[in-house]
Amino acid sequence: MAGRRRPPRARAPRQGGPTGGGRGESRLGLARLEGFLAWEAEVAAAERDARAFAEQFPWLPAAERESLEQAYTADRLRYAEEVVDRAVERCRRLAARYRAECRRICGRWAALCLSVTLAAALLAVVPAVLRG
Known part of the structure; x- marks a missing residue:
């Protein structure tokens, strides 16, 4: 179906993570792939549900x-x-709250x-000072 929207904005990578590739980039790549696949599944479900909804109106011309x-x-x-x-924003707020609590x-x-x-x-020094 024409007019697919882009997936929601990807979150920024974490600060202070590994810079030389490795597991950090692999996890980020897998997370992006998972997000892409989830979004494509949502697009497919939306298109399927839209067709089912439009089929309820058989009298409408095909263009409409x-x-x-x-x-x-x-x-x-x-x-x-x-x-x-909203979920991403909630996760960010919770992460900031948990970081502050951890600090x-x-x-x-x-x-x-x-x-x-x-x-x-003090307990080790005081008796020695008092004795002598």
Whole structure:
């Protein structure tokens, strides 16, 4: 069917990943392939459903039925793209939230470890200082 929309925008690669190829690029390539195949499946389902919808109107001339199919397909793909974009945005917000929470927890653990180390050092030094 004419007028296929492009798949939703690909997400930007992660910062700080491997730069010399390898597994990072392989995963990214596989993710892109998976996204492409999922989008093509959505396009095929939209076109199939558009044909089924247009067949409910046998009295329409062929040109109008094709126009109806194209409009149905375009609307369905626009909706699918919006759903994907919302999901991607939600994932980004969650990832940022989890990163912030992880930094907070790591900071607390570092402070705790530093406190315990300092306390152990003081407990080792203070008796020696008091004795002599």
